Amino acid sequence: MEVTFKLNGEMVTCPVTQKLTLMRLLRDDLKLTGTKNGCEHGDCGACSVIVDGKLEKSCIYPARNLDGKEVLTIEGVSNPDGTPGDLQQAFLDAGATQCGYCTPGMIMAGEALLLQNNNPTRQDIREAISENLCRCTGYQQIVDAIQATAKSRLNGGAK
Amino acid sequence: MSEKLQYVGNPNSKAADGIEKVLGAAKYVGDMTLPDMLYAKLLTSPVPHARIVELDIKPALAVEGVKAVITADDFVDHGFFGWPVKDMYVLAYQKVRYVGDPIAVVAAESEAAAAAGVAAIKLKLEELPVVSDMHKALDPHAALVPLEPQIGDGNLLVTHVVRNGDPEPILAECDVVVDESYNFQAQEHGYIETEGVFAIPEPGGTVVVFANDQSPHINRDNAAGMLGLPAEAVRVIQPPVGGSFGGKDDHVYQFTGQAAKLALITGRPVRLVLSREESLATSYKRAAAHAHLKIGMSKDGVIRAAKTEYLADSGAYASQTPLSAWRASMHLAGAYRYEAATVDTKAVYTNNGYAGAFRGFGNTQAAAASEVAIDELAARIGMDPIEFRLKNCLRTGDKAFTGNTIDHEAGLAQCLEWVRDQSGWADKRKTLGFKSGDDVLKGIGVACYFHGSGLGGEGTDYARITLTVERDHSVTLQSGLTDYGQGSRTVFTLIAAETLGVTPERIIMLRPDTDTALETGPTVASRASIVGGNATKVTAGKLIQKLNMAAADLLGCSLEQITRHGEDFIGPNEEPLAIEAVIDHAFAMGLQMSSQGYWQIPVIHWDFEKGTGTPYYTYSFGAQVAQVEVVKATGKIQVTGVWASHDGGKIIFPKGAHGQLMGGITQGLGYALTEGFSYKDGYPQKKNLKDYHLPTSLDVPEMETHFVETNLAEGPFGAKNLAEPVMIAIAPAIANAVFHATTVRCRDFPISADWLKAQLA
Known part of the structure; x- marks a missing residue:
């Protein structure tokens, strides 16, 4: 079985099996290891990516369903020159990263929220990241980073 | 501190290793691959206690794709190791002692082949009686958990005492005595990255291991010992670590020995990364514990004496429980003045998983017990809980209950005053509080803490750092002290930049590597910032001398005439000389542009036999207030x-420090409410992160955090320890807030919602 989909802006075609998950496809086959494996049961959110504009846990997303879809991972969020995108920079500025293992998934959760709601409240942000576990930060600086990015984008800051 | 600081304490300073993490480019163990790599998988014990009757690996070797299978027999002395108590094996030997105890490891061409190999191993176990209740572990007829008794007979692992006067006669004349027991379930560390090692064989029979451990040098020494190799033949490198909190040492040492052995046997790279289920079952936990506190006071609210006992469940192995039980003992009566106090502590073996290091290291349980007890005392005489604490808490020059004097500036009272004023305490104590007709009950509660700095009586507390100026004008920093998210890379970078007078961007901290970093002791006990920070400062001071020599030579002036402006060196003619020119000239002069520095915490002495002395050279302090709502139904x-x-002395990396505070509080909130890792007849009751509930963004409120910056002359720029103590006050603060909201006193942690509902019915 083969699927063809858009990955971080580029069309790719990959062989897949019935049981292959998107996370395994990304990490093992395509060597995009920014998407993290935390539990492989959809309980922690470390593997979060965006599929057709929606936040998905890639560890429970069947790769065979990818045909014709558009996938965005942490590797597709940075600027073309490889520097951090605005939300990534906001994570740095807010001190929202400690061990860094939940960070890619958190950033994807933040991006997914901002696609749907360009002016979220702090409670909106907390709900949007509520299936992404972070054991280091206590979440507050992550909420700060997403909120700051929302404000900056509303004020015409770079997306 | 009179120095004007540019980078240390600057609220805009950023994490030194943040960019690769936000880009998703940081390579953790599980992200590493090599051509020809083998996948390793564990066979672990399905039962809590059994004799290994048969362990036949031949059927596994016959499975297609399986390249090697190892057991304890493949190691020197069956891979016997452990510190401070040697009682573990790299793989189970003779017996299995808990559900999850590793028995054998298979290396294969694929994960599927490795799993098939594990399934093919012929394992025959003869089940033994299970010890699951720590209170019954010392019964004369209890089954013996270790292969040999550790001290005396049976399952006793360690005892500790504190003897400061005789509390009995004082308690007899006290007007009010609280005499209660407090119980704590085990807690899982919950790092989002599971344990992993990646071993690569080298020509000549040596091996390189990437391991997400906390203490690479100790890991190297253990692995070399069990492999029968000199220490230099095993090189341990620490990649970025996805959280640890004390939780990635002993069993990661096992995995390191296992993967290294498999790599040496097969001549191929071997990666062993645990699944979440394997991690939860196999990893050590915060010890389940029982505390019994008898504390007496006069009717006007002056605390007088305490007689206390502590029992810790170490589970199947000792790991760090002997030391965490000691730290619990040194804090069990809390941060208050006493006329007399005693502690009697025991730790025992059972077949419940095993317990080891976890943030707070015994004081998490001790502070929760004593802070609920102190609240009970205040309630008995109707005194405001913060007023009661301010009346009795330790201040500079007071004696702790262990009998030693608090020599350094103590900021506990300031912390209590800040949380009182900031939380609107006085109003909320009146407007909130139990109202029988309400469906949602609201309350506010407080707890505070002291926390001994560094290892204290646990061991020699030192660090070594190497700083090297490179030809590209960068400065590399090497240390065996590690960063698993707590920010020590940034702390060292800021201190080196400050002391050398260069920008933090110029400092590159290399990955901890036992081949190149000097032996530095373990990265535990919130000690890295203090010992590593001071060692960095010492080393930078030496290195700057060399740069000054080059500048003086280039400018034709004396060393004393050199001043600095930013990164520039200024001579007597006031012409600025760029640091690049100074570095180039230093190399041209043939100067060795590398320095090493050592720093050790002042030596203190605790007499373990008598239970007297000075357990720590100084303490950090703090107070936390929690506001809660309880749904009656x-x-x-x-x-x-x-x-x-938190009184952490000078704060070096403010953004990171606030993050440590809020992250610690969140772990403590989980400890208070949901995170019980319990066992039934030795079987763990939580299998994955669906069962074991870590706090989410919706469980945690917006927090207000603050630092009281007292000065500690011995700390680097006046810093004290931070990462651990900040997690320990929130659980009792929540319990005390629940009491204010409901009049129900919670003494068992985590606080069960079902239990509370029954109390409110």
């Missing part, structure tokens, strides 16, 4: 506000 507790103040 369900017993569910929602924390709606947190105010936290």
Whole structure:
């Protein structure tokens, strides 16, 4: 079985099996290891990516369903020159990263929220990241980073 | 401090290793691959206690794709190791002692082949009686958990005492005595990255291991010992670590020995990364514990004496429980003045998983017990809980209950005052509080703490750092002290930049590597910032001398005439000389542009036999207030506000320090409400992160955090320890807030919603 989909802006075609998950496809086959494996049961959110504009846990997303879809991972969020995108920079500025293992998934959760709601409240942000576990930060600086990015984008800051 | 600081304490300083993490480019163990790599998988014990009757690996070797299978027999002395108590094996030997105890490891061409190999191993176990209740571990007829008794007979692992006067006659004449027991379930560390090692064989029979451990040098020495190799033949490198909190040492040492052995046997790279289920079953936990506190006071609210006992469940192995039980003992009566106090502590073996290091290291349980007890005392005489604490708490020059004097500036009272004023305490104590007709009950509560700095009586507390100026004008920093998210890379970078007078961007901290970093002791006990920070400062001071020599030579002036402006060196003619020119000239002069520095915490002495002495050279302090809502119909507790103040001396990396505070509080909130890792007849009751509930963004309120910056002359720029103590006050603060909301006193942690609902019915 083969699927063809858009990955971080580029069309790719990959062989897949019935049981292959998107996370395994990304990490093992395509060597995009920014998407993290935390539990492989959809309980922690470390593997979060965006599929057709929606936040998905890639560890429970069947790769065979990818045909014709558009996938965005942490590797597709940075600027073309490889520097951090605005939300990534906001994570740095807010001190929202400690061990860094939940960070890619958190950033994807933040991006997914901002696609749907360009002016979220702090409670909106907390709900949007509520299936992404972070054991280091206590979440507050992550909420700060997403909120700051929302404000900056509303004020015409770079997306 | 009179120095004007540019980078240390600057609120805009950023994490030194943040960019690769936000880009998703940081390579953790599980992200590493090499051509020809083999996948390793564990066979672990399905039962809590059994004799290994048969362990036949031949059927596994016959499975297609399986390249090697190892057991304890493949190691020197069956891979016997452990510190401070040697009682573990790299793989189970003769017996299995808990559900999850590793028995054998298979290396194969694919994960599927490795799993098939594990399934093919012929394992025959003869089940033994299970010891699951720590209170019954010392019964004369209890089954013996270790292969040999550790001390005396049976399952006793360690005892500790504190003897400061005789509390009995004082308690007899006290007007009010609280005499209660407090119980704590085990807690899982919950790092989002599971344990992993990646071993690569080298020509000549040596091996390189990437391991997500905390203490690479100790890991190297253990692995070399069990492999029968000199220490230099095993090189341990620490990649970025996805959280640890004390939790990635002993069993990661096992995995390191296992993967290294498999790599040496097969001549191929071997990666062993645990699944979440394997991690939860196999990893050590915070010890389940029982504390019994008898504390007496006069009717006007002056605390007088305490007689206390502590029992810790170490589970199947000792790991760090002997030391964490000691730290619990040194804090069990809390941060208050006493006329007399005693502690009697025991730790025992059972077949419940095993317990080891976890943030707070015994004081998490000790502070929770004593802070609820102190609240009970205040309630008995109707005194405001913060007023009661301010009346009795330790201040500079007071004696701790262990009998030693608090020599350094103590900021506990300031912390209590800040959380009181900031939380609106006085008003909320009146307007909130139990109202029988309400469906949602609201309350506010407080707890405070002291926490001994560094290892204290646990061991020699030192660090070594190497700083090297490179030809590209960067400065590399090497240390065996590690960063698993707590920010020590940034702390060292800022201190080196400050002391050398260069920008933090110029400092590159290399990955901890036992081949190149000097032996530095373990990265534990919130000690890295103090010992590593001081060692960095010492080393930078030496290196700057060399740069000054080059500048003086280039400028034709004396060393004393050199001044600095930013990174520039200025001579007597006031012409600025760029640091690049100075570095180039230093190399041209043939100067060795590398320096090493050592720093050790002042030596203190605790007499373990007599239970007297000075357990720590200094303490950090703090106070936290929690506001809660309890739904009467369900017993569910929602924390709606947190105010936290910590006396950590000078704060070096403010953004990171606030993050440590809030992250610690969140772990403590989980400890208070949902995170019980319990066992039934030795079987763990939580298998994955669906069962074991870590706090989410919706469980944690917005927090207000604050630092009281007292000065500690011995700390680097006046810094004290931070990462651990900030997690320990929130659980009792929540319990005390629940009491204010409901009049129900919670003495068992985590606080069960079902239990609370029953109390409210």
